[in-house]
Amino acid sequence: MQLEFDSERLSFRPLELDDLDLMIELWGDPDVMKYIAERTYSPEEVAERIPTTTRRAGDGCIGVWRLTHKETHEKLGTAVLLPMPAELDDTDWDLVNGGPVPDEDIEIGYVLKRSAWGQGYAPEACARLLRFAFEDSPMEEITACTDPENIASQHILRTCGLRSVGMIRAYQSDLPGFRITRSEWQARHS
């Protein structure tokens, strides 16, 4: 499984412990965390969490990728394919333990540091990770959810071909849900 790949402007690499600097910047910023958690994390808390966040499953195709600008090598954010939690408030990391692709819905997500917003990096990352999911992994369907007020993210998901499926159960809430199947993705790219 080729887990390192590029898009037009971005490099994707599996998240490593060495990416602590990036994760401190992301998880410590209230603007970044506004729609994805009810809180920010201190550098000490991030250091505690990062070993869990670097876990992978399903031959490595489930996990977190670090996004780096191809030319400047600046770390810009992360993109994920992870089991969607329904009645938990966070990913069930026990499912991301080197084993097979979990049976749960697999969610796509992306988080950019504030200085990287507004430049189209998230749609680029989402489109490339979908390509990875449907060309290089065994996944048959990708799901996403957003905060009801995260209009930018909903726009990105639609732009990348996910269809709105109404409210879905995720993160202990009923949230706007989006899905795309392998055949839907193939039809868009044939």
Ligand SMILES: CC(C)(COP(=O)(O)OP(=O)(O)OC[C@H]1O[C@@H](n2cnc3c(N)ncnc32)[C@H](O)[C@@H]1OP(=O)(O)O)[C@@H](O)C(=O)NCCC(=O)NCCS
């Ligand atoms: C949400 C986030 C991923 C957006 O990423 P981005 O790369 O800055 O996205 P952009 O600003 O380039 O906008 C992408 C598209 O959404 C549109 N958009 C942005 N804000 C919008 C809004 N409030 N209403 C409607 N469309 C909006 C842009 O016009 C653009 O559309 P286009 O591709 O048709 O030109 C980024 O702000 C972020 O990382 N936020 C914190 C984490 C987060 O919320 N992640 C998503 C969790 S579901």
